[in-house]
Amino acid sequence: xxxxxxxxxxxxxxxxxxxxxxYPDRVRVNYEPRYVVRADAPVSGKVxxxxxxxxxxxxxxxxxxxxxxxxxxxxxxxxxxxxxxxxQAATQAVSGGAGVLHIVKNYTGxxxxxxxxxxxxxxxGVEVESVVTxxxxxxxxxxxxxxxxxxxxxxxxxxxCGGAAEDRRSLQEVAELGRRVNANxxxxxxxxxxxxxxxxxQPSFELADDEVEIGIGIHGEPGRFREKIxxxxxxxxxxxxxxxxxxxxxxxxxxxxxxNGMGGTPEIELYVLYNxxxxxxxxxxxxxxxxxxxSYITSLEMQGCSITLLKLDxxxxxxxxxxxxxxxLRWGV
Amino acid sequence: xxxxxxxxxxxxxxxxxxxxxxYPDRVRVNYEPRYVVRADAPVSGKVxxxxxxxxxxxxxxxxxxxxxxxxxxxxxxxxxxxxxxxxQAATQAVSGGAGVLHIVKNYTGxxxxxxxxxxxxxxxGVEVESVVTxxxxxxxxxxxxxxxxxxxxxxxxxxxCGGAAEDRRSLQEVAELGRRVNANxxxxxxxxxxxxxxxxxQPSFELADDEVEIGIGIHGEPGRFREKIxxxxxxxxxxxxxxxxxxxxxxxxxxxxxxNGMGGTPEIELYVLYNxxxxxxxxxxxxxxxxxxxSYITSLEMQGCSITLLKLDxxxxxxxxxxxxxxxLRWGV
Numbered sequence: 001x002x003x004x005x006x007x008x009x010x011x012x013x014x015x016x017x018x019x020x021x022x023y024p025d026r027v028r029v030n031y032e033p034r035y036v037v038r039a040d041a042p043v044s045g046k047v048x049x050x051x052x053x054x055x056x057x058x059x060x061x062x063x064x065x066x067x068x069x070x071x072x073x074x075x076x077x078x079x080x081x082x083x084x085x086x087x088q089a090a091t092q093a094v095s096g097g098a099g100v101l102h103i104v105k106n107y108t109g110x111x112x113x114x115x116x117x118x119x120x121x122x123x124x125g126v127e128v129e130s131v132v133t134x135x136x137x138x139x140x141x142x143x144x145x146x147x148x149x150x151x152x153x154x155x156x157x158x159x160x161c162g163g164a165a166e167d168r169r170s171l172q173e174v175a176e177l178g179r180r181v182n183a184n185x186x187x188x189x190x191x192x193x194x195x196x197x198x199x200x201x202q203p204s205f206e207l208a209d210d211e212v213e214i215g216i217g218i219h220g221e222p223g224r225f226r227e228k229i230x231x232x233x234x235x236x237x238x239x240x241x242x243x244x245x246x247x248x249x250x251x252x253x254x255x256x257x258x259x260n261g262m263g264g265t266p267e268i269e270l271y272v273l274y275n276x277x278x279x280x281x282x283x284x285x286x287x288x289x290x291x292x293x294x295s296y297i298t299s300l301e302m303q304g305c306s307i308t309l310l311k312l313d314x315x316x317x318x319x320x321x322x323x324x325x326x327x328x329l330r331w332g333v
Numbered sequence: 334x335x336x337x338x339x340x341x342x343x344x345x346x347x348x349x350x351x352x353x354x355x356y357p358d359r360v361r362v363n364y365e366p367r368y369v370v371r372a373d374a375p376v377s378g379k380v381x382x383x384x385x386x387x388x389x390x391x392x393x394x395x396x397x398x399x400x401x402x403x404x405x406x407x408x409x410x411x412x413x414x415x416x417x418x419x420x421q422a423a424t425q426a427v428s429g430g431a432g433v434l435h436i437v438k439n440y441t442g443x444x445x446x447x448x449x450x451x452x453x454x455x456x457x458g459v460e461v462e463s464v465v466t467x468x469x470x471x472x473x474x475x476x477x478x479x480x481x482x483x484x485x486x487x488x489x490x491x492x493x494c495g496g497a498a499e500d501r502r503s504l505q506e507v508a509e510l511g512r513r514v515n516a517n518x519x520x521x522x523x524x525x526x527x528x529x530x531x532x533x534x535q536p537s538f539e540l541a542d543d544e545v546e547i548g549i550g551i552h553g554e555p556g557r558f559r560e561k562i563x564x565x566x567x568x569x570x571x572x573x574x575x576x577x578x579x580x581x582x583x584x585x586x587x588x589x590x591x592x593n594g595m596g597g598t599p600e601i602e603l604y605v606l607y608n609x610x611x612x613x614x615x616x617x618x619x620x621x622x623x624x625x626x627x628s629y630i631t632s633l634e635m636q637g638c639s640i641t642l643l644k645l646d647x648x649x650x651x652x653x654x655x656x657x658x659x660x661x662l663r664w665g666v
Binding site for chain 1: 335336337338339340344345347348349350351352354355388389391392396411525526542543545562564565566568596597598599600601602603604605606607608609611621624626628631633634636637638660663664665666
């Protein structure tokens with residue numbers, strides 16, 4: 001295992017110290033328990049947005065803390081759920097009187113711990129709602145999940161709900177919008193290579209030199225099938241067809257298309273893939289109105305990609321376009 | 334070789350089509366000869382900025398085309414210099430009457446071809462200046478270079494000169510500023526793994542399972558030495574000491590610190606490294622005033638990092654902070 005780390009047990013703490021050193025004006029890192037929070041939290045009268053999950057998926061979620069997106073993010077150890085006390089403390093830290101929304105990817109540990117944190121925080125008199133994302137069409141049930149896994153739509157949802165919260169929409173409105181984004185979003189991923197968690201030192205799975213896994217999860221959970229690697233056009237088709245047919249996305253739909261790198265994927269390959277995605281959607285009469293291309297929800301150094309489509313409505317588009325100022329996504333400011 | 338591509342010969346063209354499909358409102362891709370140019374070029378009365386180089390280093394340079402940064406970028410094949418006709422056509426396309434600045438990394442092919450393009454364009458009546466970057470302290474002379482290689486400072490220089498050009502500074506002023514940035518910038522990189530160019534299908538070099546190469550070039554050119562991998566604190570020290578001692582950077586200096594991923598490096602590791610860089614600079618009394626953390630000058634899927642320091646003055650800081658709107662760097666708009 002070769003990594004730019006000091007010791008496997010210190011990775012998350014060292015990286016959090018790096019985040020604090022990098023953006024002292026924008027975020028504050030709380031170490032006991034661990035969460036990253038907007039420097040100006042709590043924002044009075046604004047719904048607070050809290051997300052979190054295992055580390056190793058950066059910039060998600062800590063890189064999305066800032067005006068126009070998350071108020072706080074709770075990092076677990078690598079590929080490990082954060083604990084309820086982190087979530088509870090983060091929720092209290094961002095509570096500005098208008099309630100707090102938990103944005104939770106559908107993994108058993110995350111869901112259970114956020115539920116517990118919500119109960120604890122409600123007992124303290126803070127109104128808490130939750131949105132659970134489950135956009136991965138690859139498989140029903142998985143290694144760490146009952147039902148579908150939550151993946152790429154989480155990034156998009158955090159941005160759109162962040163815009164709505166900044167616009168001082170109510171907790172019920174922001175939660176309803178988040179559920180609509182999840183309901184209209186679908187994703188699927190694939191891997192060229194596994195990744196190695198610092199703790200294990202071993203690849204998360206094995207793939208032959210000419211083989212890819214279609215439908216992979218962001219922790220290396222099994223996908224739908226393996227096959228010999230084909231051209232990017234074939235990979236795009238393998239991911240896009242199940243996505244499009246699941247919602248389904250239909251001719252005339254306007255979408256946000258998100259082509260995501262898994263962490264070790266060269267950017268030039270993401271543009272090759274985006275080009276194929278564009279051609280396939282054009283053939284189906286689906287119109288790309290917005291896009292996001294880059295590595296935003298990753299699996300350490302895994303090579304591969306995922307595609308997320310969101311069927312847009314006017315409100316989603318408006319809040320997607322709204323200003324955001326985070327380390328990971330920034331525009332309008 | 335496993336890559337998200339259609340065919341090795343088509344990678345650059347396919348990716349350019351992806352760029353055109355992604356940002357039709359912001360950039361235009363010219364295919365014969367190949368360059369990426371601001372959609373609104375030429376901008377009347379503004380110095381035009383043109384850069385370019387081999388592909389495989391994305392987002393550099395095509396991802397830095399847009400208001401506040403480059404007017405055009407010429408992509409060569411992977412790790413191969415673009416040709417003079419590309420540079421000449423791009424220069425003419427961005428000529429708005431105030432002259433054009435070529436930003437050239439110090440590789441023999443790039444320098445020779447940009448020189449030729451400058452001569453050809455001058456013959457057409459366009460005033461052309463050049464800035465050559467050579468910030469890599471690792472080695473004198475290299476596989477494709479006489480003198481030092483141009484690396485990370487190029488990204489910073491393109492941003493700072495872009496701000497100055499947007500501010501309608503003259504060609505001489507922008508060129509002088511660019512030379513000052515290069516003169517005050519130093520970099521060094523390292524690799525955990527090689528990369529594989531699509532054309533060769535073979536790793537650019539071999540490294541043992543527990544070995545790193547310190548001082549690597551962005552095309553896998555040999556560095557200073559190899560050693561067994563140590564902790565991130567040691568890697569930071571290996572890169573930072575030669576950088577600091579070369580200029581030298583001294584106590585009281587205010588710097589921009591750029592921690593760059595080589596393309597296959599997880600973001601969490603860049604923050605671990607940034608934390609170590611911050612500690613080492615703090616010990617030396619060097620103050621980080623600005624930073625940039627991410628994968629901006631890459632070598633396909635190579636795992637590793639580079640560090641760039643720029644000793645800032647007031648003018649550099651002002652133009653670094655100025656608005657920029659490119660796919661790769663965006664703020665203030």
